[in-house]
Amino acid sequence: MNNNTGKQNKNRKVNKGISSLLGKVRSLVISARNVAARNINTIQVFANFGIGRLIVEYEQTGKKRAAYGQKVLDELSARLTKEFGRGFSEDNLSNMRKFYIVYREQKQISETASGKLVLKVKSQTVSDQSQNSETVSRKLATPEDVQAIYSQFTLSWSHYVFLMNISNTDERSFYEIEAAEQNWSLRELKRQFDSGLYERLALSRDKKGIKKLSKKGQVVAKPHDLIKNPYVLEFLGLDEKSKYSETDLESAIIDKIEHFLLELGKGFLFEARQKRFTFDEEHFYVDLVFYNRLLRCYVLIDLKIGKLTHQNLGQMQMYVNYFDRYVKLPEENPTVGIILCRKKNNALVEITLPKAANIHASEYRLYLPSKEELKQKLMEWSGEEVAKKTAKRLSKKKGRKNG
Numbered sequence: 435m436n437n438n439t440g441k442q443n444k445n446r447k448v449n450k451g452i453s454s455l456l457g458k459v460r461s462l463v464i465s466a467r468n469v470a471a472r473n474i475n476t477i478q479v480f481a482n483f484g485i486g487r488l489i490v491e492y493e494q495t496g497k498k499r500a501a502y503g504q505k506v507l508d509e510l511s512a513r514l515t516k517e518f519g520r521g522f523s524e525d526n527l528s529n530m531r532k533f534y535i536v537y538r539e540q541k542q543i544s545e546t547a548s549g550k551l552v553l554k555v556k557s558q559t560v561s562d563q564s565q566n567s568e569t570v571s572r573k574l575a576t577p578e579d580v581q582a583i584y585s586q587f588t589l590s591w592s593h594y595v596f597l598m599n600i601s602n603t604d605e606r607s608f609y610e611i612e613a614a615e616q617n618w619s620l621r622e623l624k625r626q627f628d629s630g631l632y633e634r635l636a637l638s639r640d641k642k643g644i645k646k647l648s649k650k651g652q653v654v655a656k657p658h659d660l661i662k663n664p665y666v667l668e669f670l671g672l673d674e675k676s677k678y679s680e681t682d683l684e685s686a687i688i689d690k691i692e693h694f695l696l697e698l699g700k701g702f703l704f705e706a707r708q709k710r711f712t713f714d715e716e717h718f719y720v721d722l723v724f725y726n727r728l729l730r731c732y733v734l735i736d737l738k739i740g741k742l743t744h745q746n747l748g749q750m751q752m753y754v755n756y757f758d759r760y761v762k763l764p765e766e767n768p769t770v771g772i773i774l775c776r777k778k779n780n781a782l783v784e785i786t787l788p789k790a791a792n793i794h795a796s797e798y799r800l801y802l803p804s805k806e807e808l809k810q811k812l813m814e815w816s817g818e819e820v821a822k823k824t825a826k827r828l829s830k831k832k833g834r835k836n837g
Contacts, residue, residue, distance in 0.1 A: 479587040479594060486534030489527065507531075529595050536598040540607070588614040593623060604648035605632045611651035615700075622696065629666040629697075633808035637663045654700050654728045657770045657792055662699070664797040665774060669693040674800045680737050684708075684721055687737075701728035711756055720753050731767040732757050738775040742795050746773055747786045750793050774798045 492506070507527050514522035589597075593613055600606040609632065613623045635652060636644045638661045646653065654660060670686040672678055687694050688707055695702050706723040722735040734753050738746055750771040757769040771793040778795045787793055 475590055476587050479589070479591050482530045482591060483534055483537065483587070485527070486530035486532070487538070489531045490534055529598075533594060533598055537594075540603075590620070592620045596620065596623060596627075600627070604645070607648040608632050608651060615651055625669075626696075628802050628805075629668070630803055630805050630808040631662070633805065633812050634662045634664065634666070636812055637808075652700060654726070657729065657731070657794070660699060660726065660729070660733070660770065661772070661794050661796060662697075664799050664803070665697060666799050666802060667694070667697065668800060668802050669697075670800065672800050678739065680721070680739050683737050683739060687722070698724070701726045702733070703727060705732075711760070713756065718753070718756075726770075729767055729770070730765075732762060732769040734769060734771045736771070736773045738773060740776055742773060742775040742778040742782065744782060744786045746775070747783065747793065747795070751787070751791065754792060768792050770794070772796065 489507070489510070507524050511522050511524045511527055514527075587594075589610065593610075597606055597610055597613075600609065609623065609627060612618065612626070612631075616622075618626065632647065635647060638658070639647070652659065667687070669690050670683070672683065672686055684707065691704055695704065703725045704722075705725055707721070709720040709723045711718055711720075720734050721737045724733040724735065725731070726733050734750070734757065736746065736750055736753070750773055754769045754771040762769060769792065773793070773795045775795060775797060778797050783795050
């Protein structure tokens with residue numbers, strides 16, 4: 435009996451050890467496959483960039499070639515498809531050409547630091563009459579060169595096909611950075627673009643902040659960096675015209691919490707719904723409680739289906755004060771409060787709250803806003819900011835003269 439028990443214990447230890455080993459091996463295999471898939475995809479994107487470059491350079495060698503550019507793409511497509519199969523349709527070759535034209539100045543990839551081409555292309559071009567004798571050989575360089583390629587092209591070809599149709603260079607750069615950092619699928623990228631994420635973030639920033647979006651994406655360094663105006667909640671499936679309660683709105687958000695986290699932005703972790711705390715023998719409930727790991731602070735969200743009131747602001751101030759005094763740890767940063775409402779009054783917010791208050795109010799929409807409408811708002815906002823700064827400068831100048 436004792437021998438059997440000993441064998442059983444030994445078998446359990448062996449099985450446990452094998453399970454542990456299996457888990458580690460599985461993780462390694464999955465990681466390796468992901469890296470391999472990523473590298474293959476990156477090299478394919480870079481190859482498409484190179485093909486686009488070759489097409490453009492070919493067209494630029496003479497006016498005659500530029501004139502029958504479409505015919506060149508037709509013939510090139512037929513021959514490449516015959517030799518290599520799918521992936522070389524006329525439309526795709528046209529996209530490769532456009533890809534190179536759009537990104538050639540932005541992507542500094544023609545040479546590595548060592549002066550060698552990352553993708554070595556040796557072409558021996560004869561004359562226009564003997565195009566069939568043109569030979570092109572491609573050879574990838576060192577692993578360091580492959581890493582250099584990846585540092586430039588971090589998304590899939592489908593992502594870039596979508597991105598290069600965004601005409602605004604700053605906006606396109608912002609979405610490329612965010613898609614790479616947040617690991618957005620193509621569907622998520624399209625949704626963020628359709629929701630006007632760039633314009634909504636820009637509306638809560640000054641001119642320097644807007645420019646920073648195109649250089650670094652959304653950098654979350656302070657509470658204000660979290661705020662969007664408005665928040666777009668079209669994924670909830672609620673009808674803008676129908677009647678719904680705050681409980682309905684909250685329940686819809688919980689049902690679509692992954693979508694809501696995407697809309698909130700970077701670093702958010704969901705903690706609780708209807709978080710209760712008791713003060714002076716009275717119970718209070720915070721609609722939604724999140725934690726932002728980048729700012730290392732709690733973020734409280736209160737939902738209002740109507741117009742923002744000073745009572746709403748006062749209530750949120752009380753929630754924030756309670757969390758700061760009784761919930762957050764000493765090493766954590768002050769709690770942030772966000773009130774999502776159908777309509778807000780900026781003047782009411784400014785006069786109700788102290789300047790240093792960590793409380794923000796933003797409107798929400800249950801439908802995707804018109805990008806043209808958001809761009810118009812951004813233009814109007816930019817004009818107002820310029821006017822304010824000009825008035826402030828003139829006021830200071832006048833004060834110095836009077837002094």
